Amino acid sequence: DAKTTQPTSMDCAEGRAANLPCNHSTISGNEYVYWYRQIHSQGPQYIIHGLKNNETNEMASLIITEDRKSSTLILPHATLRDTAVYYCIVRVAQAGTALIFGKGTTLSVSS
Amino acid sequence: GAVVSQHPSWVICKSGTSVKIECRSLDFQATTMFWYRQFPKQSLMLMATSNEGSKATYEQGVEKDKFLINHASLTLSTLTVTSAHPEDSSFYICSASPSGTGDSPLHFGNGTRLTVT
Numbered sequence: 001d002a003k004t005t006q007p008t009s010m011d012c013a014e015g016r017a018a019n020l021p022c023n024h025s026t027i028s029g030n031e032y033v034y035w036y037r038q039i040h041s042q043g044p045q046y047i048i049h050g051l052k053n054n055e056t057n058e059m060a061s062l063i064i065t066e067d068r069k070s071s072t073l074i075l076p077h078a079t080l081r082d083t084a085v086y087y088c089i090v091r092v093a094q095a096g097t098a099l100i101f102g103k104g105t106t107l108s109v110s111s
Numbered sequence: 112g113a114v115v116s117q118h119p120s121w122v123i124c125k126s127g128t129s130v131k132i133e134c135r136s137l138d139f140q141a142t143t144m145f146w147y148r149q150f151p152k153q154s155l156m157l158m159a160t161s162n163e164g165s166k167a168t169y170e171q172g173v174e175k176d177k178f179l180i181n182h183a184s185l186t187l188s189t190l191t192v193t194s195a196h197p198e199d200s201s202f203y204i205c206s207a208s209p210s211g212t213g214d215s216p217l218h219f220g221n222g223t224r225l226t227v228t
Binding site: 032034036038041042043044045046049051087093094095096098099100101102103104 | 115117142143145147154155156157160162202204206208210213214216217218219220221222224
């Protein structure tokens with residue numbers, strides 16, 4: 001079973017920030033938080049990952065709480081093309097370890 | 112970088128025939144690759160872990176004799192669906208990460224849509 005809990009769906013207006021929450025209260029010390037998204041009929045796309053510090057890249061920002069029991073993915077200026085299912089996954093940072101997907105959050109961006 | 116290519120992107124086959132799906136890491140070597148299956152409106156489910164030069168490890172409930180996996184090189188893994196039936200119709204996706212890296216993210220192919228008639 002997935003070790004994360006995410007809302008089933010969220011809506012966001014185009015141009016606004018999309019903040020996607022994720023609970024991972026049973027995360028272990030050696031597990032990273034990964035975020036992926038899947039646009040319809042495509043393979044999942046990597047977004048960002050982190051251990052305990054906040055991370056930012058060209059796609060998004062990842063905010064991890066100090067106790068590491070939850071995190072938030074931030075898309076700073078959502079566009080229609082950001083409509084997708086977003087998956088938050090915890091994974092041991094070890095080569096050969098798979099990603100186990102939960103149900104994710106369906107983000108709908110509208111104009 | 113870190114591109115994973117899957118082929119074919121879609122395939123239609125008749126019941127009872129076999130279908131081979133290829134997964135290639137284009138710009139890196141991958142000791143391990145993973146195969147997932149996704150039914151409509153559901154999440155990805157891990158089917159098996161493909162290890163270069165050794166036997167694949169299958170998840171519980173996945174028939175190893177039906178879903179044959181071969182990982183003959185560091186850049187290629189294949190999944191063969193043998194004696195396909197309509198219930199095998201699904202979206203099959205592979206993923207990989209560069210060998211020897213710990214927290215490096217897995218990268219995914221664009222999937223293969225299999226329809227068995």
